[in-house]
Each structure stands twice: as structure tokens, then as C-alpha cells.
Amino acid sequence: MQQLFLVAIGGAIGSIARFKLAGFMMNQATDWKFPLGTFTVNILGCLVIGALAGLADKYDLFSPDWKIFLFTGLLGGFTTFSAFGLETMILLRNGDIMTALLYVSLSVIIGVVLMYGSFMIFRHLF
Template sequence: MKPMILVALGGAAGAVGRYKLSGWVLHHSVSWKFPLGTFCVNVLGCLIAGILAGMIAKHDLFSPDTRLLLFTGLLGGFTTFSAFGLETLYLLKRSEHLLAGANVLFSILAAMMALWIGFELAGTGSRP
């Protein structure tokens, strides 16, 4: 029961964070066709995951319960790759093929770069 409570608490906090951040970005990019809110949430989520994973790799930080809360709960509730897929599909259905391709390409490249930067910021160097 304890693991489910940790995931639920983290997931609730992550979902609220996603809602607030993506809403703020949407408010400031209303005229954009590109799904910038989801893009920003995914990249930030990957940056945070990279930093936390790098800290764990270097310093063996966080108990298993804390890792469950942070990764499965908080980041699982925060990142929005299901929304990413749906928004990309909608772009394709509207024949916005270039924007759909840009969303896929930039989301993946920026997320991978954010993960790498997170590991570097955590001081792990090339060690996974």
C-alpha cells in the first residue's frame, strides 16, 4: 500500500505542475500552432530526470521509496508523452506534416540533450 500512496502523491504533484506550466506557456504562445506547452514540460521533465538520475549514479542518493515518489510519481505525473503523441497525431490529421515532424524531431532531440545536460550538471561525466 505504501508504494501506491507514494506514487499517487508524487503523481498528483506532477500533474498539477504539468497543468500549471503548460497552461502558463500556452497563455504566452496562443498564436503558435506548435504544441509549445507540452514540448516545454517534456524537456523540463527530462532535464529533472537527468539531474536526479545523475545524482543517484554519482552519490547513490535517495532511498527506494524516494526514487519511487520522484521518478514514478512526480515525473510520471509531470511528463506528457501521451499528450505529445496525441498532439502530433492531430497535427498529422490536419495535414500539418511539417509541424508534426518538427514536434517529433525537436521533442526527442531536446529531451535527449536535456538528459545529457542533467547528468553533466550532476557531475557524473560520461558514467551512466
């Protein structure tokens, strides 16, 4: 039960931070077609999760509860792209290059195809 609470609190904080930062960035680039808000959140999330994972790996810095709060809750609420980046980096670090390439390729291609397909189906059905 404690782990669920840690994920929930971290997720709430991360989601609010994502909402505020993405909104701020979009207000800075109102004439841009590029989705600067989401891009900024994703890139910043990757930077932060990489730094924290590096510290955790080198110094065993975080307890299991802190890892759940930070990685799953806070950064998971901020951006799941950071978790995707971390998982890909771990695969690459472990020498699983083909698995990493497959993971990235399939995640992007299937994700976009399913998003577009479900968008079109539900747009026309309802």
C-alpha cells in the same frame, strides 16, 4: 501499500505542475501553432529526470521510497516522456544502441499510428 501512496501523491503533484506549466506556456504563445506547453513540459521533465538520475547514480542519493516518489510519481505525473528519455539514455549508456533506436522509433511510429487510427475509428463509430 506505502509505495502506492508515494506514487499517488507524487503523481498528483506532478500532474498539477504539468497542467499549470503547460497552461502558462500556451498563454505566452497564443498565436503559435507549435504545442509549446507540452514541448516545455517534456523537455523540462527530461532535464530534471536526467539531473536526478545522475545524482542518484553518482551519490546513491535517494532511498527506494524517494526514487518511487520522484521518478515514478512526481516525474511520471509530470511527463511520461521523461521516463521514456531516461530508459533510452540507460540503453545508450549500456551500449545497446540498436535497442535504443528500435525503442525510440517504434514508440514514436506505433504510438502515433495507433493514436491516429483509434481517433479515426472512434470518431466515425460514435
